[in-house]
Amino acid sequence: MLADEPAFAPVTSSAIVFDGAVWDVRRDTFGYNGVGVVREYLDHPGAVAILALDAQDRVLLIKQYRHPVRVRDWELPAGLLDQDGEHPLVGAQRELAEEADLVAAEWNMLGEFYTSPGGSSEVIRIYLARGLTVAKEVFERTDEEADIEVRWVPLDDCVDAVLASRVQNPSLVIGALAAQAARARGWSTLGAADAPWPRHPVNWDHTV
Structure with missing residues (x-):
């Protein structure tokens, strides 16, 4: 059966870098494939x-x-x-x-x-x-x-x-x-x- 796979890379740090009126921008650092990765994304309420x-x-x-x-x-x-x-x-x-x-x-x-x-x-x-x-x-x-x-x-x-x-x-x-x-x-x-x-x-x- 075709289906997405839940996966939770370990987050080592997480912070709001922009506190918006409706939604925020969050910066996470997480480990993936043996390296630390930094990603910023819209932190949205859905x-x-x-x-x-x-x-x-x-x-x-x-x-x-x-x-x-x-x-x-x-x-x-x-x-x-x-x-x-x-x-x-x-x-x-x-x-x-x-x-x-x-x-x-x-x-x-x-x-x-x-x-x-x-x-x-x-x-x-x-x-x-x-x-x-x-x-x-x-x-x-x-x-x-x-x-x-x-x-x-x-x-x-x-x-x-x-x-x-x-x-x-x-x-x-x-x-x-x-x-x-x-x-x-x-x-x-x-x-x-x-x-x-x-x-x-x-x-x-x-x-x-």
């Missing part, structure tokens, strides 16, 4: 994304401004896991309500991925949310979220946009392809919404 699918197999997409790449890109509702002790599923439910004014009756784990494993500890879990209804509370949005554009797009059209490179957001790309593949298999590949998340750094077992 995030969740939600592929909200309605009864017509349409996906809820939002468009918002992303300054680092100077693009208003189409995305899945998503957000940081920056509230101490918050379960990822609860974070996903919160983000769906805050960004899309929706609640869902049915939740499953669709997939998860590292955004840039050579330079960041960020890992994102994508949830599939179905049985959608409008939230009772409408959230006020500010900054980049103030002019969010919302659109319902057929899942197949999302996949077409991914394959044509018209959309680039990684959560949308991975989520749309995973949802199409899961649907083709009768949704048999879905995981439990409360499934353990050993890939998230807060859950690392350094004895592996």
Whole structure:
């Protein structure tokens, strides 16, 4: 079976070299292949994304401004896991309500991925949310979220946009392809919404 292998090189020193407003840069020194290696990386709290699918197999997409790449890109509702002790599923439910004014009756784990494993500890879990209804509370949005554009797009059209490179957001790309593949298999590949998340750094077992 093809699978990544957990591996924990012994860290001899670790320090925050940049303390940012949202995330930090960490410098680790660790032993690997008999030598000491120094690497700096984005020390990230992780995030969740939600592929909200309605009864017509349409996906809820939002468009918002992303300054680092100077693009208003189409995305899945998503957000940081920056509230101490918050379960990822609860974070996903919160983000769906805050960004899309929706609640869902049915939740499953669709997939998860590292955004840039050579330079960041960020890992994102994508949830599939179905049985959608409008939230009772409408959230006020500010900054980049103030002019969010919302659109319902057929899942197949999302996949077409991914394959044509018209959309680039990684959560949308991975989520749309995973949802199409899961649907083709009768949704048999879905995981439990409360499934353990050993890939998230807060859950690392350094004895592996």
